[in-house]
Every structure is written in C-alpha cells, then in structure tokens.
Amino acid sequence: MEETGPDPLQLALAAGDPHAFEVLYDRFGVRLYRAALGMLGRAEDAEDAVQDVFTAVVRSRASLAGVEDLTPYLYVALRRAVGRVARRQRRQPASSTEAAASAVDPSENRGTAGCRDERLDRALGALPVKQREVVVMKIDGELTFAQIGQVLNVSPNTAASRYRYALGKLKTLLQE
Amino acid sequence: MEPTELPAELERLELELSRRPRPGPSDGFRERVVASVDVQLRRESQQSGWGWVAALAAGVVLWMNLSMSATLATDFGLEDASPGRPIEELAAEIRTVLPEITEEEALLHAISAQAAADLVP
Numbered sequence: 001m002e003e004t005g006p007d008p009l010q011l012a013l014a015a016g017d018p019h020a021f022e023v024l025y026d027r028f029g030v031r032l033y034r035a036a037l038g039m040l041g042r043a044e045d046a047e048d049a050v051q052d053v054f055t056a057v058v059r060s061r062a063s064l065a066g067v068e069d070l071t072p073y074l075y076v077a078l079r080r081a082v083g084r085v086a087r088r089q090r091r092q093p094a095s096s097t098e099a100a101a102s103a104v105d106p107s108e109n110r111g112t113a114g115c116r117d118e119r120l121d122r123a124l125g126a127l128p129v130k131q132r133e134v135v136v137m138k139i140d141g142e143l144t145f146a147q148i149g150q151v152l153n154v155s156p157n158t159a160a161s162r163y164r165y166a167l168g169k170l171k172t173l174l175q176e
Numbered sequence: 177m178e179p180t181e182l183p184a185e186l187e188r189l190e191l192e193l194s195r196r197p198r199p200g201p202s203d204g205f206r207e208r209v210v211a212s213v214d215v216q217l218r219r220e221s222q223q224s225g226w227g228w229v230a231a232l233a234a235g236v237v238l239w240m241n242l243s244m245s246a247t248l249a250t251d252f253g254l255e256d257a258s259p260g261r262p263i264e265e266l267a268a269e270i271r272t273v274l275p276e277i278t279e280e281e282a283l284l285h286a287i288s289a290q291a292a293a294d295l296v297p
Binding site: 016018021022025026029030033034037043046047050051054055058059116117120121124135139140145156157160164167168170171174 | 193202221
C-alpha cells in the first residue's frame with residue numbers, strides 16, 4: 001500500500017503561511033459556519049464561533065503537521081468554540097425554536113417549499129443538543145460517520161445510530 | 177440493517193434536510209477572518225522577535241557579569257606598579273625584561289601599567 005505523506009496544507013498551516021489560512025477558509029469556512037449556525041441558531045454567533053476556530057488553529061498551528069485528518073480536528077475546535085460562544089452569550093445553544101428560526105430570513109417569501117424548510121429548521125432547533133450536533137455535522141458539515149465519531153469520541157456505529165435516532169425524532173417533531 | 181442504513185422515510189427526510197437552503201456567512205466575513213489571522217500571525221512573529229532580542233540582551237548582561245567577575249578574580253601582577261613608585265624606576269625594570277624596546281616605549285608602558293594598577297582594587 002502506498003504511504004501518503006503529510007498534507008501540504010497542514011504543513012503550510014503549521015509553518016504559519018498566511019495564504020494557507022485562506023485556503024483553509026475556502027475549504028472549510030462555509031461548512032464550519034453552517035454547522036455552527038445549526039448548533040447556535042444565530043448568524044452572528046455562528047460567525048463568532050468560526051472566527052474562534054481560526055484563532056485557535058493559528059495558536060496551535062505547530063501541532064497541525066502531525067494531525068491525521070484535519071476535518072475532525074476542526075470540528076472538535078468548532079464544538080469548543082460553540083460552547084464558548086454559548087457561554088459568552090449566556091444562552092443555551094439554540095435550544096429554542098425561536099433561535100433556529102432566526103437563522104432564516106422571515107421577510108423572504110418562500111412559498112410552500114419555504115414553509116417546509118422553515119419547519120425543518122425549527123424542528124432541528126428543537127432537537128436535544130447531542131442529536132442536533134450529529135445531524136448538523138452530517139448534513140451541514142458533510143462529515144462521515146467515522147469523522148463524527150472522532151469528533152464526539154464515539155465509534156462510527158454509535159455516531160450513525162445517534163444520527164438515525166435524531167432523524168426519527170425530527171420526523172416526529174415535524175408531524176406534531 | 178446496518179447502522180449507516182436508513183429506512184426510506186428517514187432517507188427522504190435526510191434528502192430534504194440537505195436540499196433546504198442553508199445561508200452562508202455575511203459578506204466580507206472571509207476577509208475579516210483572513211485579516212484577523214494575518215494580525216495574529218504578525219503579532220506572534222513580532223513577539224518572538226522581541227523574545228530573541230531579550231534573550232540576546234540577557235546573554236550580553238550575563239557575559240559582562242562573568243567577565244567582570246573573572247577580571248576581578250585574576251591577578252595581573254600589577255602590584256609592583258603601585259602609584260607610589262617612580263615611573264623611571266618602573267621603565268628601567270621593563271627595559272631589563274624587554275631590552276629591545278626604546279626608552280620612550282618603556283616609559284609609556286610604565287605609565288600604562290601604573291594607570292592600570294590604580295584600577296585594581
């Protein structure tokens with residue numbers, strides 16, 4: 001089996017190359033933002049969390065060269081940042097349906113499909129944190145179950161089960 | 177059923193979730209993140225630069241301290257060149273050790289040796 005060397009992006013990040021951080025943003029920024037939005041429910045809080053992730057990555061960049069997979073590494077940092085932002089704002093991370101709804105522009109006339117999307121976001125916001133973060137990481141963060149497992153420190157099967165259970169709960173919430 | 181497999185109705189829900197419009201960050205957010213990374217990197221490199229200067233300064237102070245101690249602890253044999261001795265006598269003594277130098281040179285060396293003797297505590 002061919003052995004792959006360290007990711008050049010990780011090496012450039014570890015060396016403190018500013019351009020590498022732009023590449024990192026282009027590769028992960030929007031996905032991290034959407035995942036943060038799904039967890040926190042408010043656009044400005046999500047941006048704060050992503051900003052915190054980049055600050056943390058700059059600070060601990062020396063260790064990046066040895067990281068096996070950058071994706072779970074960044075989502076672990078995102079979870080910490082989400083926790084910090086939630087504490088800073090003295091608010092539960094998007095536990096209310098109101099918070100989830102605030103992620104959607106209410107002035108936008110989105111028709112029947114738009115109503116359904118709004119209901120989906122509200123239902124997602126009403127899920128318990130542990131279930132919501134699995135859904136958000138899978139759908140908005142586009143992580144595999146193996147990567148989610150690494151982030152949550154559980155096996156890929158546990159992550160998959162938690163995801164399925166969360167979708168089941170979401171379906172029930174949408175039927176209510 | 178494998179844990180990663182979903183029943184049909186949950187698969188539909190998953191598809192619906194992934195197709196729902198998901199807003200991106202605000203305009204200029206990328207630039208803000210990149211700018212703040214730049215500032216952080218620059219600040220850190222400046223701090224490490226000052227750290228190097230501080231280490232160098234500490235090294236210089238240590239070197240001065242050690243050489244001062246070594247100087248004070250070294251016997252340069254200047255006791256004979258005490259301020260009370262006549263310069264001419266000292267010059268003559270120097271000429272006996274170094275006969276190849278002129279009288280003027282011996283006199284200059286004698287003056288320097290006596291000046292150095294004044295510095296020795």
